[in-house]
Amino acid sequence: MRKRVALAFSWLVILNLNVVHAQVITGDSIFESLSSEAGNPVRGRAIVASRQTGLCLLCHSGPFPEERFQGNLAPELKASVARLNAPQLRARIVNAAHFNPQTIMPAYYQTSHLNRVAAKFVGQTMLNGQEIEDVIAFLITLNNQN
Numbered sequence: 001m002r003k004r005v006a007l008a009f010s011w012l013v014i015l016n017l018n019v020v021h022a023q024v025i026t027g028d029s030i031f032e033s034l035s036s037e038a039g040n041p042v043r044g045r046a047i048v049a050s051r052q053t054g055l056c057l058l059c060h061s062g063p064f065p066e067e068r069f070q071g072n073l074a075p076e077l078k079a080s081v082a083r084l085n086a087p088q089l090r091a092r093i094v095n096a097a098h099f100n101p102q103t104i105m106p107a108y109y110q111t112s113h114l115n116r117v118a119a120k121f122v123g124q125t126m127l128n129g130q131e132i133e134d135v136i137a138f139l140i141t142l143n144n145q146n
């Protein structure tokens with residue numbers, strides 16, 4: 001019995017971790033972090049370069065010498081980061097369509113107003129809050145590189 005309760009409880013914790021935080025876009029920014037842990041730039045770089053999770057390089061290019069194929073459908077990431085601070089980047093990654101309803105960039109942290117979502121992904125965001133924060137932490141480091 002005890003075991004069962006513990007099991008149910010651990011499920012609750014897992015479900016809770018996946019709860020999508022409410023995001024408030026103030027001006028052109030989201031000031032509140034989407035995770036309790038600070039963003040990790042090393043993990044963020046891996047997400048940006050990944051063809052399974054971030055997919056950013058499908059459209060964007062950036063300082064990734066190991067990636068031969070990078071996109072040319074979107075601004076180069078380093079140039080964008082030179083113009084945008086962390087809260088501005090957060091808002092754009094959470095929901096690019098807020099800024100341009102016609103954009104081809106996916107809304108990485110939305111569960112509603114999406115098109116053609118496969119059944120198993122309904123109610124889920126493309127990246128979780130921690131992953132978004134990791135991506136932002138990585139992007140910010142691009143500002144300090146030449």
Ligand code: HEC
Pocket residue numbers: 048054055056057058059060073074075079080081083084089092093096099100102103104105106108135
């Ligand atoms: C399917 C293509 C596509 C993918 C995938 C994509 N983007 Fe974009 N992104 C765009 C386009 C196009 C724009 C230009 C804004 C617009 O559409 O009006 C943009 C804009 C941006 C901007 C704002 C740039 C600026 O200078 O204003 C940032 C930051 C950004 N993307 C980051 C990312 C990150 C990080 C990822 C991966 C997690 C990503 N994008 C994935 C297409 C994409």
